[in-house]
Amino acid sequence: MRTRFIVGNWKMNKTASEGGAFVHRLSQELTHHAGIQIGLTPPFTALHAVREALGPASAFLLGAQNLYWEDKGAFTGEVSGTMLKDIGCQFVLVGHSERRQYFGDQDGWTNKKVLAALRHGLQPILCVGETLQDRESGQTDLVIQRQLRAGLSGIESQTLSTVTIAYEPVWAIGTGRAASPEQAVPVHRLIRKTLNELGGADIGNHVRILYGGSVTPHNIADFLASEEIDGALVGGACLDPVSFATLAKVAIGSKPTTA
Ligand SMILES: O=C(CO)COP(=O)(O)O
Numbered sequence: 001m002r003t004r005f006i007v008g009n010w011k012m013n014k015t016a017s018e019g020g021a022f023v024h025r026l027s028q029e030l031t032h033h034a035g036i037q038i039g040l041t042p043p044f045t046a047l048h049a050v051r052e053a054l055g056p057a058s059a060f061l062l063g064a065q066n067l068y069w070e071d072k073g074a075f076t077g078e079v080s081g082t083m084l085k086d087i088g089c090q091f092v093l094v095g096h097s098e099r100r101q102y103f104g105d106q107d108g109w110t111n112k113k114v115l116a117a118l119r120h121g122l123q124p125i126l127c128v129g130e131t132l133q134d135r136e137s138g139q140t141d142l143v144i145q146r147q148l149r150a151g152l153s154g155i156e157s158q159t160l161s162t163v164t165i166a167y168e169p170v171w172a173i174g175t176g177r178a179a180s181p182e183q184a185v186p187v188h189r190l191i192r193k194t195l196n197e198l199g200g201a202d203i204g205n206h207v208r209i210l211y212g213g214s215v216t217p218h219n220i221a222d223f224l225a226s227e228e229i230d231g232a233l234v235g236g237a238c239l240d241p242v243s244f245a246t247l248a249k250v251a252i253g254s255k256p257t258t259a
Pocket residue numbers: 009096168172173174175176212213214215233234235236237
């Protein structure tokens with residue numbers, strides 16, 4: 001049984017004080033969320049305020065949007081796994097398409113970042129996804145397999161089962177044009193198959209695979225109706241606490257159907 005995971009990725013939004021206010025409002029809206037995990041990835045500057053607002057016993061998980069693979073040193077502008085762990089993070093996004101597109105994060109880097117996260121006891125969420133051009137030229141499967149094989153290189157089977165994958169088609173991010181479940185599910189199956197090839201046995205069946213790209217309170221149930229989709233990585237619709245709580249409540253209430 002894979003526990004569902006709904007993650008709100010704030011991207012470059014919200015100051016520290018706005019982050020604290022968000023958490024207070026979210027906690028009022030979402031008083032229980034038994035059976036699923038909910039994570040937030042504020043910008044680095046709001047991590048402390050969000051951790052404080054959540055309190056030590058919070059069931060919400062705190063994550064970061066990126067990390068650097070060295071533990072410390074002369075790397076101006078970077079943040080290490082040691083620092084994220086110290087501030088209370090439990091997980092970290094790696095290889096988000098905006099990192100790949102604007103900041104040059106390549107497959108080799110995502111691998112170093114995944115390994116660094118694991119070394120520090122941070123659960124990595126490795127993001128993969130094809131561009132529109134990739135999809136239209138029939139390259140989707142190749143791109144996804146390349147990103148997975150490179151990003152997860154050198155990880156032993158047992159550890160591989162603790163990684164989470166987010167499938168985020170680049171053309172669906174921030175466009176209001178979500179993939180249909182019919183488009184997403186075959187890619188989720190391909191990801192599981194690739195994980196089984198990488199880890200042996202049925203490792204892929206233990207790994208959570210989230211969908212991301214224009215997920216809203218209105219379409220989340222359609223994705224979660226498939227047992228292949230274990231949750232969502234949400235951008236725009238997570239910035240308002242009421243919208244995010246509504247989305248999470250749908251996730252708590254919906255049951256997957258066996259394919
Ligand atoms: O990139 C995303 C989450 O990481 C998705 O963003 P949107 O939900 O705004 O499309």
